[in-house]
Amino acid sequence: MPLPDAKIPSGPLEKKWDKHRFDLKLVNPANKRKYHVIVVGSGLAGASASATLAELGYRVTCLCFQDSPRRAHSIAAQGGINASKNYQNDGDSVYRLFYDTLKGGDFRAREANVYRLAQVSGAIIDQCVAQGVPFAREYGGYLANRSFGGAQVSRTFYARGQTGQQLLLGAYQALSRQISSGGVRMLVRSEMQDLVVEDGRAVGIVTRDLVSGKLASLSADAVVLASGGYSSVFYLSTNAVGCNVTAIHRAYRRGAYLANPCYTQIHPTCIPVNGDLQSKLTLMSESLRNDGRIWVPKAKGDRRAPADIPDAERDYYLERKYPSYGNLAPRDISSRSAKEACDDGRGVGEHGRGVYLDFSEAIRRLGRATIAERYGNLFEMYERITGEDPYQVPMRIYPAAHYTMGGLWVDYNLMSNVPGLFVIGEANFSDHGANRLGASALMQGLADGYFILPYTIGDYLAQKKKASPAPEAPVFRDVERESSERLGRLLEAKGRTPSDVFHRQLGKLLWDKCGMARNARGLKEALAEIPRLRERFWKEVSVPGTGESYNRALEKAGRVADYLEFAELLCQDALHRDESCGGHFREEHQTEDGEAKRNDEAFSYVAAWEYKGVGAPAALHREPLVFENVKPGQRSYK
Secondary structure (H helix, E strand, O other): OOOOOOOOOOOOHHHHHHHHHHHOOOOOOOOHHHOEEEEEOOOHHHHHHHHHHHHHOOEEEEEOOOOOHHHOHHHHOOOOEEOOOOOOOOOOOHHHHHHHHHHHOOOOOOHHHHHHHHHHHHHHHHHHHHOOOOOOEOOOOOEOOEEOOOOOOEEEEOOOOOHHHHHHHHHHHHHHHHHHHOOEEEEOOEEEEEEEEEOOEEEEEEEEEOOOOOEEEEEOOEEEEOOOOOHHHHOOEOOOOOOOOHHHHHHHHOOOOEEOOOOEEEEEEEOOOOOOOOOOOOEOOHHHHHOOEEEEEOOOOOOOOHHHOOHHHEEOHHHHHOOOOHHHOOHHHHHHHHHHHHHOOOOOOOOOOOEEEEOHHHHHHHOHHHHHHHHHHHHHHHHHHHOOOOOOOOEEEEEEEEEEOOEEOOOOOOEOOOOOEEEOHHHEOOOOOOOOOOOOHHHHHHHHHHHHHHHHHHHHHHOOOOOOOOOOOHHHHHHHHHHHHHHHHHHOOOOOEEHHHHHHHHHHHHHHHHOOOEOHHHHHHHHHHHHHHHHHHHHHEEOOOOOOOOOHHHHHHHHHHHHHHHHHHHHHHHHHOOOOEOOEOEOOOEOOOOOEOOOHHHHOEEEEEEOOOOOOOOEEEEEEOOOOOOOOOOOOOO
16 A cells, blocks of 8 residues: 555645645535544543534544543643743744654654644634643733743743643533533443454544443444554553553554654653552653753762862763753753763662652742742652752752654544544654654643634545444454453463563663664564563563453453554664664664764655565555755754
8 A cells, every 4th residue: 555645735735734724625514413433531531522623513422441531641741831922022923833743853744734734723722722731820810831852942831831731621511511412422441442443444444442341333424543652561651550551552453553652752850760560651842941950970970968168079961062052952952961870870879770850950040939939839749859959959860761753654634544544642643853852742622622623624634535434344344352361361371471561571671672772683572572462472571360241350461462563563663764863763873973873865764564464574665755945954052
């Protein structure tokens, strides 16, 4: 199956989206109720899309595997949401946000998609304010802004350290209104098992009720995946334990292309690992880098208390290496710099895997009350977890797997190469290139759900000529049977090892061989080891209980099985991309001063992979990246 047209509109960059919206086919308001749309996921992207589509008149079914949409992992994006309002009058604009995003992604994203994201960003803030989201405000009542990594302007809107939670509550109330009015049918504790495709088109999904264990088929005119990213493949990540790759991986197995899976982001400000039995890591918001200064001792092995180390014996390495951006250097650069300092023997903490994030200077300059007003809940969370008071001693932080820029390939309309299958938010690959700037995840999720998908999905539905089959049709029964057999295979394994053990082993392998830094030797070793680990899993995994009841062990095992397949594709993509760019840092390709060295001549394209079977190499399809408005250059933050 060739890579389809990306449907990027012609014309000037700033007019592409407006022109495209006019060219899209429309669905008559009276006809919208005839169409049924399934949305998988109820985080920011899924909840906003479901609410908006139902408000327009479509019949919507929304799924989440939690007991409530309010438990979506979107709440963990604490620091803020970007928008080019230029409230600070500091030189921001739509074009500057576009440029910062494209540059931050190391010129590995489509110009048209990135510009559209910047273009609709202001409307997101207006929408959320109208919903009552309690953004921070200046003394005069104007919305406040703060700076974030990868930018020299203040464009990040925030609600203390709870921005993701407050935005999710805004989307959730819009979703709840539609649930109450009957526009949305909400299925909680329900997990997508597979995508159903007929004649090359997505026509529905098979789900499993996680309480009763019952499989069911849902037919639809279009399917929207808003299921988030796959960072939990590393086992220890900032993602919630339940986050998984299953929805997009099952779609990949049904023919949807997976693009740039090796583009995984490491977040620089996480609480370091504190033991072998942790199931996740805690993210400390990047917003802390506004006022916190990052440093390590200059001397190797210096184990003095931070207060005993004078300023002259401290290395504020981000301020030293990147004076223009300082502590607000982009995430990939900041993460690698922390790793370099720790690898050099200057890390802090019991295991030497940490750096200091120090607020003492900011507290002296601004006062404790101001810092508490900005970050109080984050400081409280840190103290509860570590037992240390960050008002008195510096925080200890270390990079951790966080966000995934890769995902299912989509065109400008957010539709995958499988007609009728749309993918939004972190589940698609579209807007961030090889590295996401801080405070842009919330922006993309809401842009896709509120302002892009509701336009573009209508174009597909208006031209859809054949009705989708009923849930009783043979195509649904076949997929149900395959799903049942897969679950049965897990239950019949009768091994003695919990799936978490395999997940932990896979995560360590990926972190060591395909984490902050990669090289060809390590990637080849991982590609040799993953099939052996997968074979052991199917022979030795223990899944107690049955499939006809609530069974967390079965849930986890199914997700780990998907990770054991997906991890091979992740490493294949990383080995294939023989360059360094953004979060994909190949040690063989770096400048003299250790920065990522791109190869635009050979790799200026989107790598979209086609499934060819378990253990078989995926087939590569290339989408060339064309830059008409910005000339890719060496990414410098010095």
